[in-house]
Amino acid sequence: xxxxxxxxxxxxxxxxxxxxxxxxxxxxxxxxxxxxxxxxxxxxxxxxxxxxxxxxxxxxxxxxxxxxxxxxxxxxxxxxxxxxxxxxxxxxxxxxxxxxxxxxxxxxxxxxxxxxxxxxxxxxxxxxxxxxxxxxxxxxxxxxxxxxxxxxxxxxxxxxxxxxxxxxxxxxxxxxxxxxxxxxxxxxxxxxxxxxxxxxxxxxxxxxxxxxxxxxxxxxxxxxxxxxxxxxxxxxxxxxxxxxxxxxxxxxxxxxxxxxxxxxxxxxxxxxxxxxxxxxxxxxxxxxxxxxxxxxxxxxxxxxxxxxxxxxxxxxxxxxxxxxxxxxxxxxxxxxxxxxxxxxxxxxxxxxxxxxxxxxxxxxxxxxxxxxxxxxxxxxxxxxxxxxxxxxxxxxxxxxxxxxx
Numbered sequence: 429x430x431x432x433x434x435x436x437x438x439x440x441x442x443x444x445x446x447x448x449x450x451x452x453x454x455x456x457x458x459x460x461x462x463x464x465x466x467x468x469x470x471x472x473x474x475x476x477x478x479x480x481x482x483x484x485x486x487x488x489x490x491x492x493x494x495x496x497x498x499x500x501x502x503x504x505x506x507x508x509x510x511x512x513x514x515x516x517x518x519x520x521x522x523x524x525x526x527x528x529x530x531x532x533x534x535x536x537x538x539x540x541x542x543x544x545x546x547x548x549x550x551x552x553x554x555x556x557x558x559x560x561x562x563x564x565x566x567x568x569x570x571x572x573x574x575x576x577x578x579x580x581x582x583x584x585x586x587x588x589x590x591x592x593x594x595x596x597x598x599x600x601x602x603x604x605x606x607x608x609x610x611x612x613x614x615x616x617x618x619x620x621x622x623x624x625x626x627x628x629x630x631x632x633x634x635x636x637x638x639x640x641x642x643x644x645x646x647x648x649x650x651x652x653x654x655x656x657x658x659x660x661x662x663x664x665x666x667x668x669x670x671x672x673x674x675x676x677x678x679x680x681x682x683x684x685x686x687x688x689x690x691x692x693x694x695x696x697x698x699x700x701x702x703x704x705x706x707x708x709x710x711x712x713x714x715x716x717x718x719x720x721x722x723x724x725x726x727x728x729x730x731x732x733x734x735x736x737x738x739x740x741x742x743x744x745x746x747x748x749x750x751x752x753x754x755x756x757x758x759x760x761x762x763x764x765x766x767x768x769x770x771x772x773x774x775x776x777x778x779x780x781x782x783x784x785x786x787x788x789x790x791x792x793x794x795x796x797x798x799x800x801x802x803x804x805x806x807x808x809x810x811x812x813x814x815x816x817x818x819x820x821x822x823x824x825x826x827x828x829x830x831x832x833x
Contacts, residue, residue: 437456437457437458438454438455438456438530439454439455440452440453440477440478441463442475443467443473443474443475444473454527455522456534495526495529496557499520499533500585501585502520503516503520503582504578504579508579513574514540517540521533521537535549535553536549536550547562547563550562550565558723559722559723560584560706560710560727561581561585563723564578565577565581567714571714577713580709584709587705587785588727591698591789591792592729594694594796595695595796597796598691598694599691602807605807605810609811609815612815613814613815617650618646621643622646628643628825636824638821641821642817642822686730690795690802691799693795694796695730697792701788701792703724703733704764704781704784706723708779708781709778710724711777711781718744721737721738725738733759736757736758740753749772750768751772763784768784
């Protein structure tokens with residue numbers, strides 16, 4: 429009954445391949461019979477096919493940038509090995525750890541089988557495949573070097589994903605520790621300080637100012653904790669909502685982040701690495717420089733850099749050299765502009781940009797490691813001041829009472 433459904437659903441299966449090896453995976457199909465037929469065409473003898481239920485089946489995960497990077501690498505490897513495009517998509521889509529990604533790949537396969545080009549199939553999913561990915565695949569299809577261009581895409585995605593993780597680590601670690609510190613402080617104010625407050629009421633003596641301040645803060649938290657939580661949630665929601673809809677706020681945030689000590693240096697150099705890596709990949713694929721700067725700007729990851737790259741594109745379109753446009757933008761250090769100038773003069777702009785990208789990626793690695801080492805004692809000091817200050821405030825009256833006695 430359910431097998432006659434007109435819409436593809438996800439099935440998990442187990443079987444044996446031509447060599448008798450036991451294999452398993454997931455495949456989309458309209459019915460169990462269709463899935464078994466598709467598996468036999470691939471040389472797999474299905475032993476068990478089961479429809480994934482929404483309650484007990486694996487929960488769908490969101491498609492991450494890392495999934496796209498892995499997909500690009502898998503496709504590059506399969507195409508280099510000589511597999512046809514449709515077969516490569518089928519093999520990559522089967523048994524994917526992320527069912528959502530598996531469904532996306534099988535949807536690409538269906539589009540290609542319907543007569544569309546691979547780049548056209550990718551362009552129908554702009555949320556997952558950006559202009560750079562689509563343009564490079566399109567260039568590879570037109571030139572007959574799809575496997576080489578997929579390899580360039582894979583390298584680009586792997587490099588940019590690695591740098592993104594480094595920056596995320598640099599920003600997330602201190603923020604997470606500060607959040608935990610405030611949560612611990614809130615717990616102490618709400619549950620622990622009131623116990624000492626009851627004890628102090630029997631002292632019959634004046635309490636230190638610091639202790640009185642902590643007690644007053646504890647009473648405020650106990651009475652208005654729900655307003656505090658609602659306020660934090662409202663501010664967070666309002667900030668996120670406004671940031672998505674206000675280019676001016678995004679520009680302000682990005683500008684402030686670039687000017688922050690240490691973190692700003694990391695963000696600046698990661699943007700430089702991303703710019704040169706993207707430009708190198710696009711130019712190596714034969715994309716004209718002016719056209720290449722469009723996806724380079726969209727991949728910048730920073731509004732300040734994005735606006736500067738668009739200005740550089742306009743200057744290059746009017747006849748200005750790339751290195752001169754970069755120098756006028758004021759965001760690119762002399763080393764980067766000089767390397768680009770050498771690349772323009774020698775006709776090896778892609779190679780020079782790749783070298784600059786490698787340099788700044790290694791710089792970001794070193795800065796993130798240094799930041800982690802620097803932040804550890806600083807974070808311990810913050811935790812000590814917050815938690816230790818509360819402890820001292822609570823025990824200070826006891827110490828004073830002992831001195832009086």
